[in-house]
Amino acid sequence: MLNDLSFLKSVLPAAAIEAGATVLGESFHQFSPQGVSGVVVIAESHLFIHTWPECGYAAVDIFTCGNDVEPEKAARRIVRELKAKNHSMLEIQRGILDTEE
Amino acid sequence: MLNDLSFLKSVLPAAAIEAGATVLGESFHQFSPQGVSGVVVIAESHLFIHTWPECGYAAVDIFTCGNDVEPEKAARRIVRELKAKNHSMLEIQRGILDTEE
Numbered sequence: 001m002l003n004d005l006s007f008l009k010s011v012l013p014a015a016a017i018e019a020g021a022t023v024l025g026e027s028f029h030q031f032s033p034q035g036v037s038g039v040v041v042i043a044e045s046h047l048f049i050h051t052w053p054e055c056g057y058a059a060v061d062i063f064t065c066g067n068d069v070e071p072e073k074a075a076r077r078i079v080r081e082l083k084a085k086n087h088s089m090l091e092i093q094r095g096i097l098d099t100e101e
Numbered sequence: 102m103l104n105d106l107s108f109l110k111s112v113l114p115a116a117a118i119e120a121g122a123t124v125l126g127e128s129f130h131q132f133s134p135q136g137v138s139g140v141v142v143i144a145e146s147h148l149f150i151h152t153w154p155e156c157g158y159a160a161v162d163i164f165t166c167g168n169d170v171e172p173e174k175a176a177r178r179i180v181r182e183l184k185a186k187n188h189s190m191l192e193i194q195r196g197i198l199d200t201e202e
Contacts, residue, residue: 025128025130027126027128027140027142029125029126029142031144037142037146037147039128039140039142039147039149041128041130041138041140045151046138046140046149046151048140048147048149048164050146050147050164050166052196052197055196055197057196057197059164059195059196061162061164063149063160063162065151090193092191092193094160095153095156095158095160096153096156096158
């Protein structure tokens with residue numbers, strides 16, 4: 001599954017849309033002998049996946065800005081689609097967080 | 102500078118190469134009225150930049166795998182090229198870190 005380019009090409013944009021993001025473009029790369037890197041550029045930043053099938057491991061970045069996108073929804077969708085036995089999530093706040101000042 | 106697509110298109114691959122990475126492709130997007138998102142896909146993962154010229158802010162991800170790339174070099178190059186008055190860096194270790202076991 002982690003080496004299935006067409007599968008991953010469908011999962012990542014679907015996760016972006018589920019999070020409420022606007023997909024602008026995508027770029028995927030199949031590595032030899034194995035592994036996939038893929039990015040979906042969204043109006044609210046990006047989603048990225050890198051897979052290491054030989055380790056049963058995928059790293060996913062979900063980077064969003066604004067308050068209209070729910071990145072957790074994209075994360076949960078990807079965990080579900082990849083049938084991950086284990087996963088860990090780390091949320092990082094970055095940038096100018098308090099725009100009220 | 103943060104709204105200069107062609108400038109940013111030159112900075113990001115140059116930073117990747119300075120870090121010792123192999124550039125596979127790139128994709129940039131100019132937002133209206135302002136802002137740029139750009140990715141450089143490298144054999145060792147990716148570099149991403151998102152800019153908010155109206156805030157004088159850029160967010161950069163430098164994601165590498167393996168031991169042959171020096172992501173700090175790319176980070177320092179980008180800070181220098183953007184003439185950043187302030188910057189903060191956060192290094193995150195992820196994945197299966199101890200492959201010796």
